[in-house]
Amino acid sequence: MKSTEKCVSNGKPDNGYLNWRWQQAGCNLSELDPAEFLRAVRGKLLAFVGDSTARNQAESLVCFLSTVSRPETTHRYEEPVGHEFWRWVFPAPHNVTISTYWSPFLVRAEGRSVDYAMTQETLFLDALTEPWTADVDAMDVMVISAGHWFNHPAVYYDDGQIAGVFSRPDVNETDIGGGYVGVYRKVIRRVLEYVNEKSSGDKLVVVSTIAPAHFDARYAWNHRDACSRPNPYDEGEVPEDANTAEMRKAVLEEGAAAKRQRRGLRFDVLDVTRLASMRPDGHPGAYIVKDRYCAGKPMPETVNNDCLHWCAPGPVDTFNDILVQMVAASG
DSSP states (O other): OOGGGOTTTTTOSOOGGGTOOOOOTTOOOOOOOHHHHHHHTTTOEEEEEESHHHHHHHHHHHHHHTTTSOOEEEEEEEEGGGEEEEEEEETTTTOEEEEEEEOTTSEEEEETTTOTTOOOEEEEEEEEOTTHHHHGGGOSEEEEEOOTTTTSOEEEEETTEEEEEESOTTSOSOBOTTHHHHHHHHHHHHHHHHHHHHOOSOEEEEEEOOOOOOOOTTSOTTBTTTTOOOSOOOTTOSOOOHHHHHHHHHHHHHHHHHTSSOTTEEEEEEOOHHHHHTOGGGSOBTOOSTTSSOTTOOOOSBOOOBOSSOOTTTTHHHHHHHHHHHHHHHO
């Protein structure tokens, strides 16, 4: 697990986030049982594809499963800007593999996503990325989680031609139709079409809706109070964001369309937007380094803040509680 997500050991003083759990009205959502889950996915490859929110969920799952079986990290590859491919193998009798594939746009990109010194992106909408595309047929459970990078200024290419731009007044090209949300929808559709085309065996494909960040708009992102709320939002208190709602809608609709595929290939949507939107308390905030601000150490007004990823344990565990139900339903 990334050290930034270890909120308890990093000294986060408010620990209510450990106790709040999502329960949908009329539905008793059971907590993940590590031993039972390992039995259910024995011999299978579980792949988490997308941005760092995909990795966040995968690491939470690995931590839970590690309470009953210690995995071996068989491959870890890192370059600047978090280009990561991690693989954990839970040995016999489980023989379960969990992998993460860093691909924040799911398609090929050049720019900030590969070099933080850059401020903009160039996306090639018809070029899906390796290594996930090379491994897709071997995946038994595939979880796709991406979206937070799509609002970056970008130039888009499709079929060798510039298809438009987003937030690039420096480029003499027309804004792309539908904005970055339209691009996001197109990418999700193409990814699901590719998975359908390249999958020869049974597979569960789960697309996650976006889990919104909670940077407080009253402050700069690096202000000590930009990510310090200790409690969840109450019903009706969640700020509305039109783009987040449209991105969620895109996943719901494209996921529903993909369900009309062959027998043995199941598509489903992990709809976490609402439950995640109510949990501003569940982020690391300023507590991304062990003991930096604990035990009464003063916190300066300007700090590095993480109000995007989730403490583990924390709200992200609910994502996996729901995933377990999907795996069980898929047989």
